[in-house]
Amino acid sequence: MTKLALLGGPKTRTRPFPAYRTIGAEEKAAVNRVLDSGCLSKYLGAHHEDFMGGPEVRAFEAEWANAMGAKHALAVNSASSGLHAAIGAAGVGPGDEVIVTPWSITVSATAPMVFGAVPVFADLDPNTWTLDPASIAARVTPRTKAIIVVHIFGQAADMDPIMRIAAEHGLTVIEDCAQAPFALYKGRPVGTLGHMGVFSLNYHKHIHTGEGGVVTTNDDRLAERVALIRNHAEAVVAARGVTDLNNMLGFNFRMGEIEAAIGRCQLAKGRGLIAARLDNVRRLEARLKGLPELRIPSPREGDYHVYYVHAFRFDVRAAGVSRDLYVEAVKAELPLTEGREGEGVLVRAGYVKPIYLQPMFREQICFGGTHFPFQGPHYGGKQNYRPGLCPNAEAANADIIIHELIRPPMTDADIADVAAAFQKVHDNLDELRELARTREAA
Numbered sequence: 065m066t067k068l069a070l071l072g073g074p075k076t077r078t079r080p081f082p083a084y085r086t087i088g089a090e091e092k093a094a095v096n097r098v099l100d101s102g103c104l105s106k107y108l109g110a111h112h113e114d115f116m117g118g119p120e121v122r123a124f125e126a127e128w129a130n131a132m133g134a135k136h137a138l139a140v141n142s143a144s145s146g147l148h149a150a151i152g153a154a155g156v157g158p159g160d161e162v163i164v165t166p167w168s169i170t171v172s173a174t175a176p177m178v179f180g181a182v183p184v185f186a187d188l189d190p191n192t193w194t195l196d197p198a199s200i201a202a203r204v205t206p207r208t209k210a211i212i213v214v215h216i217f218g219q220a221a222d223m224d225p226i227m228r229i230a231a232e233h234g235l236t237v238i239e240d241c242a243q244a245p246f247a248l249y250k251g252r253p254v255g256t257l258g259h260m261g262v263f264s265l266n267y268h269k270h271i272h273t274g275e276g277g278v279v280t281t282n283d284d285r286l287a288e289r290v291a292l293i294r295n296h297a298e299a300v301v302a303a304r305g306v307t308d309l310n311n312m313l314g315f316n317f318r319m320g321e322i323e324a325a326i327g328r329c330q331l332a333k334g335r336g337l338i339a340a341r342l343d344n345v346r347r348l349e350a351r352l353k354g355l356p357e358l359r360i361p362s363p364r365e366g367d368y369h370v371y372y373v374h375a376f377r378f379d380v381r382a383a384g385v386s387r388d389l390y391v392e393a394v395k396a397e398l399p400l401t402e403g404r405e406g407e408g409v410l411v412r413a414g415y416v417k418p419i420y421l422q423p424m425f426r427e428q429i430c431f432g433g434t435h436f437p438f439q440g441p442h443y444g445g446k447q448n449y450r451p452g453l454c455p456n457a458e459a460a461n462a463d464i465i466i467h468e469l470i471r472p473p474m475t476d477a478d479i480a481d482v483a484a485a486f487q488k489v490h491d492n493l494d495e496l497r498e499l500a501r502t503r504e505a506a
Protein backbone atom coordinates (compact mmCIF):
# COMPACT_ATOMS: atom_id res chain seq x y z
CA MET A 65 0.00 0.00 0.00
CA THR A 66 2.85 2.38 -0.70
CA LYS A 67 1.52 3.17 -4.14
CA LEU A 68 2.23 6.71 -5.22
CA ALA A 69 -0.66 9.16 -5.25
CA LEU A 70 0.29 9.99 -8.84
CA LEU A 71 -0.58 6.36 -9.66
CA GLY A 72 -3.85 6.38 -7.75
CA GLY A 73 -2.56 5.56 -4.27
CA PRO A 74 -3.48 7.50 -1.14
CA LYS A 75 -1.97 10.95 -0.73
CA THR A 76 0.56 11.45 2.04
CA ARG A 77 -1.63 14.28 3.29
CA THR A 78 -4.95 15.80 2.25
CA ARG A 79 -5.53 18.41 4.97
CA PRO A 80 -4.43 21.82 3.63
CA PHE A 81 -1.29 23.45 4.94
CA PRO A 82 -1.93 26.59 6.99
CA ALA A 83 -1.73 30.00 5.35
CA TYR A 84 1.28 32.21 5.94
CA ARG A 85 -0.67 35.05 7.52
CA THR A 86 1.39 37.81 9.04
CA ILE A 87 -1.30 40.46 9.26
CA GLY A 88 -3.04 40.56 12.64
CA ALA A 89 -4.37 42.73 15.44
CA GLU A 90 -1.37 45.10 15.40
CA GLU A 91 -1.83 45.94 11.73
CA LYS A 92 -5.58 46.36 12.21
CA ALA A 93 -5.00 48.82 15.02
CA ALA A 94 -2.39 50.67 12.99
CA VAL A 95 -4.69 50.98 9.98
CA ASN A 96 -7.49 52.26 12.19
CA ARG A 97 -5.13 54.80 13.71
CA VAL A 98 -4.41 56.13 10.22
CA LEU A 99 -8.07 56.09 9.20
CA ASP A 100 -9.03 57.94 12.37
CA SER A 101 -6.35 60.54 11.69
CA GLY A 102 -7.96 61.36 8.35
CA CYS A 103 -4.52 61.55 6.76
CA LEU A 104 -4.07 58.74 4.23
CA SER A 105 -1.13 60.38 2.51
CA LYS A 106 0.72 63.63 2.96
CA TYR A 107 3.08 64.18 0.08
CA LEU A 108 3.50 67.38 -1.84
CA GLY A 109 5.32 67.21 -5.16
CA ALA A 110 6.90 70.55 -4.35
CA HIS A 111 9.78 71.93 -2.30
CA HIS A 112 7.91 71.94 0.97
CA GLU A 113 8.15 70.21 4.32
CA ASP A 114 5.69 67.59 3.01
CA PHE A 115 7.94 66.70 0.08
CA MET A 116 9.11 63.69 2.14
CA GLY A 117 5.61 62.43 2.99
CA GLY A 118 3.45 62.04 6.07
CA PRO A 119 4.16 60.99 9.66
CA GLU A 120 3.68 57.23 9.21
CA VAL A 121 5.94 57.17 6.15
CA ARG A 122 8.67 59.05 7.96
CA ALA A 123 8.41 56.94 11.10
CA PHE A 124 8.45 53.77 9.02
CA GLU A 125 11.54 54.96 7.17
CA ALA A 126 13.39 55.78 10.38
CA GLU A 127 12.52 52.39 11.86
CA TRP A 128 13.50 50.55 8.68
CA ALA A 129 16.83 52.34 8.44
CA ASN A 130 17.53 51.50 12.05
CA ALA A 131 16.54 47.83 11.72
CA MET A 132 18.57 47.30 8.55
CA GLY A 133 21.60 49.28 9.66
CA ALA A 134 21.33 51.87 6.89
CA LYS A 135 21.67 55.64 7.15
CA HIS A 136 18.65 56.32 4.93
CA ALA A 137 15.51 54.39 4.06
CA LEU A 138 13.01 55.70 1.51
CA ALA A 139 9.59 54.10 1.28
CA VAL A 140 8.23 53.48 -2.21
CA ASN A 141 5.15 51.78 -3.60
CA SER A 142 7.00 48.64 -4.79
CA ALA A 143 10.47 47.20 -5.14
CA SER A 144 10.06 47.63 -8.89
CA SER A 145 9.61 51.37 -8.34
CA GLY A 146 12.56 51.24 -5.95
CA LEU A 147 14.79 49.63 -8.59
CA HIS A 148 13.72 52.25 -11.13
CA ALA A 149 14.46 55.04 -8.67
CA ALA A 150 17.82 53.53 -7.73
CA ILE A 151 18.87 53.19 -11.37
CA GLY A 152 17.82 56.78 -11.98
CA ALA A 153 19.66 57.98 -8.88
CA ALA A 154 22.81 56.22 -10.10
CA GLY A 155 22.74 58.47 -13.17
CA VAL A 156 22.37 55.55 -15.58
CA GLY A 157 21.26 56.66 -19.04
CA PRO A 158 21.18 55.96 -22.79
CA GLY A 159 24.38 54.35 -24.03
CA ASP A 160 25.17 52.85 -20.64
CA GLU A 161 25.23 49.19 -19.75
CA VAL A 162 24.12 47.68 -16.46
CA ILE A 163 25.23 44.20 -15.48
CA VAL A 164 22.28 42.13 -14.27
CA THR A 165 21.29 38.60 -13.37
CA PRO A 166 19.38 36.41 -15.80
CA TRP A 167 17.58 34.54 -13.04
CA SER A 168 15.14 36.67 -11.08
CA ILE A 169 11.87 38.49 -11.54
CA THR A 170 12.17 40.42 -14.82
CA VAL A 171 12.38 43.86 -13.20
CA SER A 172 15.77 42.97 -11.68
CA ALA A 173 17.06 43.14 -15.26
CA THR A 174 14.65 45.55 -16.97
CA ALA A 175 14.96 48.44 -14.49
CA PRO A 176 17.91 50.03 -16.39
CA MET A 177 15.84 50.18 -19.57
CA VAL A 178 13.45 52.70 -18.03
CA PHE A 179 16.32 55.19 -18.19
CA GLY A 180 17.45 54.05 -21.64
CA ALA A 181 20.31 51.76 -20.60
CA VAL A 182 21.03 48.24 -21.82
CA PRO A 183 21.04 45.17 -19.54
CA VAL A 184 24.08 42.91 -19.86
CA PHE A 185 23.56 39.49 -18.38
CA ALA A 186 26.27 37.85 -16.29
CA ASP A 187 26.13 34.21 -15.25
CA LEU A 188 25.44 32.64 -11.87
CA ASP A 189 27.56 30.90 -9.30
CA PRO A 190 26.02 27.41 -9.46
CA ASN A 191 26.24 26.97 -5.67
CA THR A 192 24.33 30.08 -4.62
CA TRP A 193 22.54 31.09 -7.86
CA THR A 194 23.70 34.66 -7.25
CA LEU A 195 25.88 36.55 -9.74
CA ASP A 196 29.33 35.05 -10.17
CA PRO A 197 31.93 37.83 -9.61
CA ALA A 198 34.19 36.36 -12.30
CA SER A 199 31.36 36.52 -14.83
CA ILE A 200 30.61 40.12 -13.81
CA ALA A 201 34.26 41.06 -14.31
CA ALA A 202 34.22 39.46 -17.76
CA ARG A 203 31.15 41.50 -18.76
CA VAL A 204 32.49 44.93 -17.78
CA THR A 205 33.05 47.29 -20.74
CA PRO A 206 33.84 51.02 -20.94
CA ARG A 207 30.05 51.53 -21.11
CA THR A 208 29.26 49.73 -17.84
CA LYS A 209 27.76 52.07 -15.28
CA ALA A 210 26.15 49.88 -12.62
CA ILE A 211 25.47 46.37 -11.38
CA ILE A 212 22.18 45.08 -10.01
CA VAL A 213 22.89 42.18 -7.69
CA VAL A 214 20.01 39.98 -6.51
CA HIS A 215 20.18 38.13 -3.20
CA ILE A 216 18.11 35.39 -4.70
CA PHE A 217 15.95 33.12 -2.51
CA GLY A 218 17.22 34.95 0.60
CA GLN A 219 20.93 34.20 0.19
CA ALA A 220 23.38 37.08 -0.14
CA ALA A 221 25.46 37.42 -3.28
CA ASP A 222 29.24 37.35 -2.86
CA MET A 223 29.49 41.08 -2.23
CA ASP A 224 33.18 41.54 -1.35
CA PRO A 225 34.60 40.66 -4.77
CA ILE A 226 31.66 42.39 -6.46
CA MET A 227 32.40 45.63 -4.60
CA ARG A 228 36.08 45.32 -5.53
CA ILE A 229 35.18 45.05 -9.22
CA ALA A 230 32.81 48.02 -8.83
CA ALA A 231 35.46 50.16 -7.14
CA GLU A 232 37.98 49.33 -9.82
CA HIS A 233 35.65 50.47 -12.61
CA GLY A 234 33.70 53.19 -10.77
CA LEU A 235 30.38 51.33 -10.91
CA THR A 236 27.31 51.83 -8.74
CA VAL A 237 26.05 48.63 -7.10
CA ILE A 238 22.36 48.19 -6.40
CA GLU A 239 21.36 45.26 -4.22
CA ASP A 240 17.97 43.75 -4.97
CA CYS A 241 17.04 42.59 -1.46
CA ALA A 242 13.39 41.81 -2.28
CA GLN A 243 13.79 38.19 -1.21
CA ALA A 244 16.29 38.84 1.54
CA PRO A 245 15.16 41.20 4.31
CA PHE A 246 17.36 40.73 7.41
CA ALA A 247 19.81 38.52 5.51
CA LEU A 248 23.49 38.84 6.41
CA TYR A 249 26.61 38.52 4.28
CA LYS A 250 29.60 37.55 6.42
CA GLY A 251 27.70 39.03 9.35
CA ARG A 252 26.83 42.30 7.58
CA PRO A 253 23.27 43.28 6.63
CA VAL A 254 22.29 43.21 2.96
CA GLY A 255 21.06 46.53 1.63
CA THR A 256 24.09 48.30 3.16
CA LEU A 257 26.87 46.51 1.25
CA GLY A 258 26.33 48.10 -2.15
CA HIS A 259 25.51 51.75 -2.82
CA MET A 260 21.75 51.20 -2.58
CA GLY A 261 19.50 48.36 -1.46
CA VAL A 262 15.95 47.73 -2.63
CA PHE A 263 13.41 45.76 -0.57
CA SER A 264 9.94 44.55 -1.52
CA LEU A 265 6.82 44.57 0.62
CA ASN A 266 4.53 42.82 -1.84
CA TYR A 267 2.31 40.13 -0.38
CA HIS A 268 4.52 37.24 -1.49
CA LYS A 269 7.47 38.41 0.54
CA HIS A 270 8.62 37.63 4.12
CA ILE A 271 6.88 40.75 5.42
CA HIS A 272 4.47 42.86 3.45
CA THR A 273 2.11 45.79 3.17
CA GLY A 274 0.10 44.37 0.27
CA GLU A 275 2.26 46.32 -2.13
CA GLY A 276 5.27 48.39 -1.17
CA GLY A 277 9.04 48.70 -1.11
CA VAL A 278 11.97 50.47 0.49
CA VAL A 279 15.26 51.83 -0.84
CA THR A 280 18.20 51.97 1.59
CA THR A 281 21.48 53.81 1.22
CA ASN A 282 24.27 55.27 3.32
CA ASP A 283 24.88 58.00 0.73
CA ASP A 284 23.19 61.36 1.32
CA ARG A 285 23.31 62.36 -2.33
CA LEU A 286 21.78 59.10 -3.55
CA ALA A 287 19.08 59.34 -0.88
CA GLU A 288 18.12 62.80 -2.11
CA ARG A 289 18.06 61.63 -5.72
CA VAL A 290 15.83 58.66 -4.88
CA ALA A 291 13.50 61.01 -2.97
CA LEU A 292 13.36 63.31 -6.00
CA ILE A 293 12.62 60.53 -8.50
CA ARG A 294 10.00 59.17 -6.10
CA ASN A 295 8.12 62.44 -6.11
CA HIS A 296 8.06 64.45 -9.36
CA ALA A 297 11.72 65.50 -9.44
CA GLU A 298 11.32 67.77 -12.47
CA ALA A 299 8.83 69.96 -10.61
CA VAL A 300 11.01 70.26 -7.52
CA VAL A 301 14.62 70.59 -8.67
CA ALA A 302 14.55 74.35 -9.25
CA ALA A 303 13.26 75.21 -5.80
CA ARG A 304 15.52 72.64 -4.15
CA GLY A 305 18.59 74.06 -5.84
CA VAL A 306 19.42 70.81 -7.62
CA THR A 307 21.82 71.50 -10.48
CA ASP A 308 22.55 67.95 -11.67
CA LEU A 309 19.54 67.35 -13.91
CA ASN A 310 20.65 63.86 -14.98
CA ASN A 311 17.56 61.63 -14.61
CA MET A 312 15.56 64.29 -12.82
CA LEU A 313 12.40 63.15 -14.54
CA GLY A 314 10.39 62.08 -11.54
CA PHE A 315 7.55 59.66 -10.98
CA ASN A 316 5.00 59.04 -8.31
CA PHE A 317 6.52 56.12 -6.41
CA ARG A 318 5.09 57.29 -3.06
CA MET A 319 3.91 54.94 -0.35
CA GLY A 320 0.68 55.85 1.45
CA GLU A 321 0.23 56.26 5.20
CA ILE A 322 -1.78 53.04 5.55
CA GLU A 323 0.94 50.91 4.00
CA ALA A 324 3.59 52.67 6.07
CA ALA A 325 1.64 52.03 9.27
CA ILE A 326 1.31 48.34 8.34
CA GLY A 327 4.99 48.29 7.40
CA ARG A 328 5.99 49.43 10.88
CA CYS A 329 4.16 46.46 12.42
CA GLN A 330 5.56 44.05 9.86
CA LEU A 331 9.08 45.29 10.39
CA ALA A 332 8.76 44.60 14.10
CA LYS A 333 7.63 41.04 13.37
CA GLY A 334 10.16 40.30 10.66
CA ARG A 335 12.96 38.71 12.66
CA GLY A 336 10.60 36.40 14.53
CA LEU A 337 8.88 35.27 11.35
CA ILE A 338 12.23 34.49 9.79
CA ALA A 339 13.46 32.60 12.85
CA ALA A 340 10.37 30.38 12.70
CA ARG A 341 10.96 29.81 9.00
CA LEU A 342 14.58 28.82 9.61
CA ASP A 343 13.50 26.31 12.26
CA ASN A 344 11.35 24.66 9.61
CA VAL A 345 14.22 24.67 7.11
CA ARG A 346 16.43 22.88 9.62
CA ARG A 347 13.72 20.35 10.44
CA LEU A 348 13.10 19.57 6.80
CA GLU A 349 16.75 19.33 5.87
CA ALA A 350 17.41 16.98 8.78
CA ARG A 351 14.70 14.69 7.45
CA LEU A 352 15.70 14.83 3.78
CA LYS A 353 19.46 14.85 3.90
CA GLY A 354 19.65 11.11 3.24
CA LEU A 355 17.94 11.28 -0.16
CA PRO A 356 20.67 11.17 -2.80
CA GLU A 357 18.53 12.72 -5.55
CA LEU A 358 18.08 15.93 -3.53
CA ARG A 359 21.17 18.07 -3.08
CA ILE A 360 20.72 20.56 -0.28
CA PRO A 361 22.91 23.63 -0.83
CA SER A 362 24.56 24.97 2.30
CA PRO A 363 24.82 28.71 2.86
CA ARG A 364 28.17 30.43 2.78
CA GLU A 365 30.11 30.57 6.05
CA GLY A 366 29.02 33.56 8.16
CA ASP A 367 25.89 34.23 6.12
CA TYR A 368 22.34 34.42 7.38
CA HIS A 369 20.19 32.96 4.61
CA VAL A 370 16.53 33.90 5.13
CA TYR A 371 15.00 31.34 2.76
CA TYR A 372 12.41 33.24 0.77
CA VAL A 373 12.02 29.80 -0.75
CA HIS A 374 13.81 26.55 0.00
CA ALA A 375 15.59 24.96 -2.94
CA PHE A 376 17.17 21.66 -3.88
CA ARG A 377 19.31 20.74 -6.81
CA PHE A 378 17.95 17.57 -8.34
CA ASP A 379 20.36 14.79 -9.23
CA VAL A 380 18.71 13.09 -12.17
CA ARG A 381 21.22 10.24 -12.25
CA ALA A 382 20.63 9.35 -8.62
CA ALA A 383 16.87 9.42 -9.21
CA GLY A 384 16.71 7.67 -12.55
CA VAL A 385 13.66 9.77 -13.47
CA SER A 386 13.31 13.31 -14.73
CA ARG A 387 13.09 16.22 -12.32
CA ASP A 388 9.70 17.17 -13.71
CA LEU A 389 8.17 13.75 -13.18
CA TYR A 390 9.64 13.55 -9.68
CA VAL A 391 8.10 16.90 -8.78
CA GLU A 392 4.78 15.85 -10.29
CA ALA A 393 4.83 12.81 -8.00
CA VAL A 394 5.74 14.85 -4.90
CA LYS A 395 2.98 17.36 -5.63
CA ALA A 396 0.45 14.57 -6.01
CA GLU A 397 1.26 13.50 -2.43
CA LEU A 398 0.68 16.92 -0.90
CA PRO A 399 -2.25 19.27 -0.23
CA LEU A 400 -2.82 22.89 -1.23
CA THR A 401 -1.97 25.78 1.06
CA GLU A 402 -4.85 27.80 2.52
CA GLY A 403 -5.33 31.14 0.82
CA ARG A 404 -3.25 30.16 -2.18
CA GLU A 405 -5.32 27.22 -3.40
CA GLY A 406 -5.32 28.57 -6.94
CA GLU A 407 -1.55 28.24 -7.18
CA GLY A 408 -1.58 24.48 -6.66
CA VAL A 409 0.83 22.68 -4.36
CA LEU A 410 3.63 25.12 -3.52
CA VAL A 411 6.43 23.00 -4.96
CA ARG A 412 7.92 23.88 -8.35
CA ALA A 413 10.19 22.32 -10.94
CA GLY A 414 12.31 25.29 -12.05
CA TYR A 415 12.16 28.95 -11.09
CA VAL A 416 11.99 31.26 -14.12
CA LYS A 417 13.37 30.95 -17.60
CA PRO A 418 16.46 33.11 -18.04
CA ILE A 419 15.23 36.65 -18.55
CA TYR A 420 17.21 37.17 -21.77
CA LEU A 421 15.02 34.53 -23.41
CA GLN A 422 11.91 36.75 -23.04
CA PRO A 423 10.61 38.01 -26.41
CA MET A 424 11.47 41.63 -25.59
CA PHE A 425 15.15 40.66 -25.42
CA ARG A 426 15.15 38.13 -28.25
CA GLU A 427 13.58 40.69 -30.59
CA GLN A 428 15.23 43.72 -28.95
CA ILE A 429 11.97 45.66 -29.14
CA CYS A 430 10.71 47.73 -26.25
CA PHE A 431 9.93 51.42 -26.78
CA GLY A 432 7.51 51.86 -29.64
CA GLY A 433 8.56 49.78 -32.60
CA THR A 434 12.17 50.91 -32.33
CA HIS A 435 15.14 48.92 -31.09
CA PHE A 436 15.85 51.55 -28.43
CA PRO A 437 17.69 51.17 -26.10
CA PHE A 438 19.34 48.01 -27.47
CA GLN A 439 20.43 49.51 -30.79
CA GLY A 440 20.90 52.98 -32.22
CA PRO A 441 23.38 55.78 -32.52
CA HIS A 442 23.37 56.38 -28.75
CA TYR A 443 24.77 52.92 -28.01
CA GLY A 444 28.22 51.71 -28.97
CA GLY A 445 27.78 48.11 -27.85
CA LYS A 446 25.89 45.14 -29.17
CA GLN A 447 24.03 42.45 -27.25
CA ASN A 448 23.13 39.02 -28.49
CA TYR A 449 20.48 37.65 -26.15
CA ARG A 450 20.47 34.00 -27.12
CA PRO A 451 20.15 30.54 -25.60
CA GLY A 452 23.49 29.57 -24.09
CA LEU A 453 24.34 33.12 -23.01
CA CYS A 454 24.43 32.15 -19.30
CA PRO A 455 24.91 28.37 -19.15
CA ASN A 456 24.85 28.15 -15.36
CA ALA A 457 21.51 29.95 -15.19
CA GLU A 458 20.06 27.66 -17.82
CA ALA A 459 21.39 24.59 -16.03
CA ALA A 460 20.07 25.85 -12.69
CA ASN A 461 16.60 26.24 -14.07
CA ALA A 462 16.74 22.70 -15.43
CA ASP A 463 17.69 21.03 -12.15
CA ILE A 464 16.20 23.11 -9.36
CA ILE A 465 13.24 22.21 -7.16
CA ILE A 466 11.78 25.10 -5.18
CA HIS A 467 9.14 25.03 -2.50
CA GLU A 468 7.54 27.33 0.04
CA LEU A 469 6.47 24.71 2.56
CA ILE A 470 8.64 26.13 5.32
CA ARG A 471 6.63 29.23 6.18
CA PRO A 472 5.19 29.58 9.65
CA PRO A 473 2.79 28.59 11.08
CA MET A 474 3.82 25.27 9.52
CA THR A 475 4.68 23.08 12.50
CA ASP A 476 7.03 20.20 12.99
CA ALA A 477 4.13 17.85 12.13
CA ASP A 478 3.47 19.74 8.88
CA ILE A 479 7.14 19.59 7.98
CA ALA A 480 7.14 15.86 8.73
CA ASP A 481 4.38 15.46 6.13
CA VAL A 482 6.36 17.39 3.54
CA ALA A 483 9.36 15.18 4.21
CA ALA A 484 7.19 12.06 4.10
CA ALA A 485 5.99 12.99 0.63
CA PHE A 486 9.55 13.24 -0.69
CA GLN A 487 10.50 10.06 1.15
CA LYS A 488 7.54 8.18 -0.31
CA VAL A 489 8.45 9.22 -3.83
CA HIS A 490 12.03 8.22 -3.14
CA ASP A 491 10.96 4.82 -1.81
CA ASN A 492 8.86 4.21 -4.91
CA LEU A 493 11.16 5.47 -7.61
CA ASP A 494 10.79 2.13 -9.42
CA GLU A 495 7.05 2.81 -9.84
CA LEU A 496 7.91 6.23 -11.20
CA ARG A 497 10.47 4.84 -13.65
CA GLU A 498 7.86 2.39 -14.86
CA LEU A 499 5.43 5.27 -15.37
CA ALA A 500 8.07 7.15 -17.35
CA ARG A 501 8.53 4.13 -19.62
CA THR A 502 4.77 3.78 -20.12
CA ARG A 503 4.44 7.46 -20.99
CA GLU A 504 7.33 7.26 -23.43
CA ALA A 505 5.81 4.26 -25.15
CA ALA A 506 2.44 5.99 -25.47
Ligand SMILES: *Cc1c(COP(=O)(O)O)cnc(C)c1O
Pocket residue numbers: 141142143144145168169171172214240242243263264265266276277
Ligand atom coordinates in the same frame (compact mmCIF):
# COMPACT_ATOMS: atom_id res chain seq x y z
C1 LIG B 1 9.35 40.51 -5.71
C2 LIG B 1 10.63 40.92 -6.29
C3 LIG B 1 10.82 42.17 -6.88
C4 LIG B 1 9.72 43.13 -7.14
O1 LIG B 1 8.98 43.46 -6.04
P1 LIG B 1 7.66 44.35 -6.18
O2 LIG B 1 7.54 44.97 -4.83
O3 LIG B 1 6.56 43.40 -6.48
O4 LIG B 1 7.85 45.34 -7.25
C5 LIG B 1 12.08 42.51 -7.31
N1 LIG B 1 13.10 41.66 -7.21
C6 LIG B 1 12.96 40.43 -6.69
C7 LIG B 1 14.16 39.54 -6.59
C8 LIG B 1 11.71 40.00 -6.22
O5 LIG B 1 11.58 38.78 -5.71
